[in-house]
Amino acid sequence: MYSFEQLRGFVAVAEELHFGRAAARLSMTQPPLSRLIQKLERAIGVRLFDRDNRGVAITPAGRAFLGEARRLLALAESAPDLARRISRGSVGQLRIGFTAASAYGVLPRLLDHLARTVPDIDLDLQEMVTREQVDALLGHELDLGLARPPFDPAEFGSRLLRREEMVLAVPTGHPLTALRRPVRPQDLLTEPLIMHSPSKARYFYDLVVSMVPVVHENVVHTVSQILTMVWLVSARRGVAFVPQSTSLLGIDGVEYLPLRTTSSRPVELHLLWPKDSPNPALGVALGALESFK
Structure with missing residues (x-):
């Protein structure tokens, strides 16, 4: 195994093609530098330089190794800064859960906003119904959700994103x-209905x-996904109750016909996150999303 000190010595000699100048560049004397190169050659099992009275020449193996040595040194030099940025949350990964219906309008705008305001945070998307999102958020398998109520305010922070x-x-x-x-309940007494699943789409x-x-x-049909409901309506299997944003499909x-209901905009979509999240990127993203509308 070789050390970063040996790699720095190798790169200096390869670029200077002179042990004396390379040693001066590294603020050391020539004999220790020669020993570093010899140890590196033994560690990797190839000769990196040809040495004679006329000077130093890099071997073909040395030229091939030079690019990798520079890459390793660059990674080593950037690693502390990367660690500090991850600790601050300015880089990292944000795992976002979303319901299929939230993808109609809200999700694309939210992703565009995050891409502009926190471009160094990678966004990983996972489609889940609200119940699955809640479990994943509690297990720290997700960082942020686009979900429907209800949820426990003791466990989650939340922000209402949309009513429709x-x-x-x-x-x-x-x-x-x-x-x-608007359509009234009595208008539907004989209509075949495509309904939301009481277990997998409990909110709706x-x-x-x-x-x-x-x-x-x-x-006539009970399904969990709004997209499936609308396809069944298109196939003339029945009528279905859906959020207004479904028309964007x-x-x-x-x-899509208006309904006469007691509540004008009853469908809610919330931004949801676990209060005990260990991910620093979440706090940064939430700060960026304060200006999201």
Whole structure:
């Protein structure tokens, strides 16, 4: 094994092609430098220089080794600064969880904002439903989440990012599109419904049943992902309750109708993070996101 001192000596001799000048550059005498080079040659098992009365010449093996030696020295010199920057959180990695629905509008803008304000923090994205995000945040497998309530304020810091309406996704040309008013619960008494899963999409399930008296006999499909719901609507399998931002998907064969509900913008999306996070990059990112709207 060789040392960084030996590598510095080798690079100096390779660049000066003179032991005396290299020794002076390193603020040492020539004999110790010669011994450093000899030890390095023994350690790697090749001759790095040809020496004779006319001077010093680097061997082909030495030329090949020179690039790697410079790279190793550069890494060694930059490592302390990198460690300090990671400790401050100015570089590092941020693992972000997001629900599929949050990708429609909010997530791209949030990523653009972080890329501009903290460009040296790498962003790792993981799509998860809220329940999975909560577990991953508690286990420090995620640093930041785009999630739906509820969550424990004793465990998590949070910030409300968006409120939006719930709308009704219907196939293009559906009779409900002829209404000149918001859709009422009684308009849906005989409609086939595509519903949110009460286990995997609990937030949306609870929200819908609190707003609309769902006739469960009319439920033809129960799914966990909003994208799947909209594709089923496009296939004319039924109608579905979705956040208004779903219209950004631009799926053919689907129209979005307003609903008459007791709450005007009931769908919430929160930025969520564990209060006991050990990741310094999280604090830096949260500071950067204070100006995010």
